[in-house]
Amino acid sequence: MIAEEGSADRPAARHLRPGGATDEAVAAAGRVTEALETTECARGHLYAFHQLTGRADGQLDEAVELLRAAGHGDLADRVAEELIGRNVLRGRWTFQLVEEYDEGYYQAFHRLEGEVRDRLTGGRRHVQEAEMKERRRTRGLPSHTAAPEGEPGPPP
Numbered sequence: 655m656i657a658e659e660g661s662a663d664r665p666a667a668r669h670l671r672p673g674g675a676t677d678e679a680v681a682a683a684g685r686v687t688e689a690l691e692t693t694e695c696a697r698g699h700l701y702a703f704h705q706l707t708g709r710a711d712g713q714l715d716e717a718v719e720l721l722r723a724a725g726h727g728d729l730a731d732r733v734a735e736e737l738i739g740r741n742v743l744r745g746r747w748t749f750q751l752v753e754e755y756d757e758g759y760y761q762a763f764h765r766l767e768g769e770v771r772d773r774l775t776g777g778r779r780h781v782q783e784a785e786m787k788e789r790r791r792t793r794g795l796p797s798h799t800a801a802p803e804g805e806p807g808p809p810p
Contacts, residue, residue, distance in 0.1 A: 662799040667808050669784035669801075672776035679774040684782030690767040693760065700755055704748035714738050 671680060714737055721730035742748055768777070775781045791798040 662801055662803040662805070663793065664800050664808060665784050665788060666801040666805045668778060669780055670778070670808055671781050671785065672778060675775055675781070680782050680785070683771050683774040684780075686767050686770045687779070687782075690763055693763050697755070697760055700752060704752050707742060707748045711738060711740075 714733055718730045718734045718738070721727070721733065743751065746754075771777050771779065788800065791800065
């Protein structure tokens with residue numbers, strides 16, 4: 655079944671290349687955004703590291719109890735003293751790593767990616783991907799529309 659031409663079969667205006675944006679500018683903005691997306695994945699891993707390390711620290715409480723119950727108080731004492739509550743890096747727990755990353759590198763990256771998009775694509779996001787979608791989709795098929803039904807497309 656072929657869809658009728660309408661706003662869903664035209665890209666959303668917010669994803670269209672602004673006038674004057676060159677192929678090189680769109681590619682450059684796209685690559686900086688792609689790098690930010692990779693950083694978002696890295697940030698997710700950092701948060702996973704934070705949560706998993708905290709969970710492991712909490713699990714040591716039960717391990718200490720089990721060691722004591724098994725008659726290994728000396729090992730329980732060592733685990734309690736050497737591991738529970740220990741800094742993962744000099745002076746830092748994982749929450750401090752997350753905060754330092756977020757307030758430093760991540761915020762700077764996010765800000766600069768926005769500045770690149772502002773200058774090269776008028777602040778529009780995913781222009782390169784939207785253009786790729788237009789090249790790859792089969793026009794007229796319901797599962798290949800350019801945008802969700804009702805999203806404003808470009809002026810006719």
